[in-house]
Amino acid sequence: LDFFQKDIIFILMEKCIMIKNIINDELIEIYFQPIVSIRTKKVYGFEALTRCTYKGEIIPPDKLFELAKKENLSFELDVMTRNKAIKKFSEYYKKDNNFILFLNFESTLINNTGFIEKNSKFVQTIKELEIPFINFVLEIKEDEITNTESLKKFSQFYKNLGFSIALDDFGTGSSTFDRINLIKPNIIKIDKSLFNNIENNQVNKEIVKAISKMCHNIGIRVLAEGVEEQQTVLIAMKMGINIYQGYYFSKPQAQIDDIKNSYIISKIVEIGNIFRTNTINTIKNKRKGIEEHDLLSKILIDKITDINDCNEVIKNELLLNKKIEAIYIIDEQSSKQIHDTFILGDLNVHFRPSKEGEEHYLKDYYYITLESKKGIFLSNKYISYATGSICKTFAKKFTKNNINYILCLDLVLEHK
Template sequence: MSMVSHLNFDIKEILAKESVITAFQPIISLKRKRIVGLEALTRGCDPANDSMIPPNLLFEAADEAGVTIELDRLCRRTAIKNYRKIKNHRDIVLFLNLNTSVLNQDCELQMRTKIYADTEGINYGNIAMEIVESAVENNAKLIEVIEKYRELGFFVALDDFGALHSNLNRLVITKPDIIKIDRCLVNNVSKSYYQRSIIKSIIELAKTIGSLTLAEGLEEEEDIFTCYEMGIDLYQGFYFARPGEFDEIAVEGCINRVLTCADKIKKNIETSINENKEKHKENQKIIEEVERRLNKLTIKDFFQEFQETANGNDSVQCIYLLDSSGTQIGPTICGCGKKSLKQNHFFRPAEELDDHSLKDYYYYISHLGLERFYTNPYISLASGQLCRTASFRTNAGAKNYIVCIDFIEQKLDIQV
């Protein structure tokens, strides 16, 4: 069947003949290794030549003809009817896209969905209404729509979150059941620290407000592995299945992909744990060697030792020394990565007499009495690279000091 690429069809004839079909795309729980939902995606079918009409052209034509409400209702009604035909549909949640342009037009919006579900004998708790929050400018209207659906017992999902002008505050005021994270954040997330940071923020907020997170548009294994490590709850994308008929063949193919992916995730986690253990072991060797050598030196010889350590270990970005108050003693000693260190208003190595007293690597050693401390990964102000700082106590003469070693965690391309 060919695909229509322009508006050369009669939208009113399509509506009159109810010439639309529903394609279903599975939504996956990798922890449970099963399909937990289906997103209903509508396609038009031109009665004149049986050509397939993509949804964007379908709704564009409906908008021009002033029949958007009628098309939106037809899509929902058809999707629910086709969902009802699926074997064991009660074990799967139907995700229905709500055209946001009808929010202010269709006064029967929620009741129509209720009627369609009642007609097919579908429990409201088996339906999740997807709303693109960035397309709704009026907060009050968004909250009103969500609350009405929720009162009836429907799930509510905010779709395409992270695209366009998505607002984190809207997650707080709407508290959706599911947050669908847009493909623009998910695509290549395994290679982007920034995308991971944004998604982690969404996940943390979702946990706070009691929402599940769903990563959509997944096509690459590496992105799925990364999403799993970050704590994403649900998964959707071409990797698992393309939209289409949800028959036994489609189910079997999708489940096989899920099981294969789950097995690879397990192996990936094991590999990651082993790699981190090895990295930690190597870092510990460096720390212990520096500690051993410093015990034999006076403070004036510390910096020569720092330079030799930094030059001799690719994983060491820089080393610096703090006094008991958190004030830096002497310069920051940079190693093999010195050429990549940035020199501008935002990123520069700390200098003598700089105050580090609010930094974790100082505070935990100084105030909690720890002998050693490892920070979580963070963007180094010395280089703009992802690093972890290891700090430990040492002394010279009668004075106590804290040695700080920045280990490179991951090289990033940061432009400031």
């Protein structure tokens, strides 16, 4: 063997010895990262995270478990870390028996059909410490599990004992919605990547909103994972998410004392107050916006003298007002569009604006406007099919020559 090959063999042997020593001597420390509930204004629980230092060198958790996997020691490392976490949690449980501990599983191990039988040690540890199973959440990354039957068996077995199941890192990788029906988790942790710069990413915003709404509708709690910025938390709160984990509230800690706990509570109270103020201001701004849109509509309606000959009036309005992306008029009684849609700008080549004679009877801006006492409608934000800009649609009922119509304005909030 040449020197290069000998060096590689030596490094591999050294790593093999290292992981064995780490496991045999239990050379890891458990850190807890607080998980907070804004609704109840308290620390809801903790996620147990692994930290390791070997001969003065910090070994990142992903590298540690990767090394254990290469040496076929994943199960031993998984069992050891989980039991250390449970024993550490027992001290926190004695102070407050409402605390919940989130325990990670090396999810690929669940593919083994005999995993449940081999993995009974941590259940026995919990029994010995006299902590109810309901105080534990078992986190799994379902996209790492290929054996569907083993996954289903794992979930049913531990849920029947009283444990909760959480799907970790949901919304990324190959996460599939059909697994929700299979596992029936108690909690879904939305992956932190979806919250990265979410205030400027309308797509991620809509994905998170959809996941949150779905979970609430089917009785699953939602946890926003990896939140670091105030604005991120405020956006998630607006989407109905109540449970959070991330640096904004606290980094993982070796110990969480009363001082640290008080600081976390103060952060929860602070963000709650900001959210309340922002919500009130949003309501005020929405009312102001409706008034402005209503005035804009009235000005345009007043300019229209003949509904059948208003092309120039509408085109001029589009040229004068860059906030308007499109204008179209609907006959109230038939729901049919009076003219082709008036629209300016660089349009998506796949977009086809609605034409004269097309019906709108299933569109919310049509039937809600009809039922509205004030005869107006304002949609939520959406990304325009036509231009990719972020828009809202404002609709207003009006009368010309004793015939009722609905004027629709697609208003640009943020250009692409």
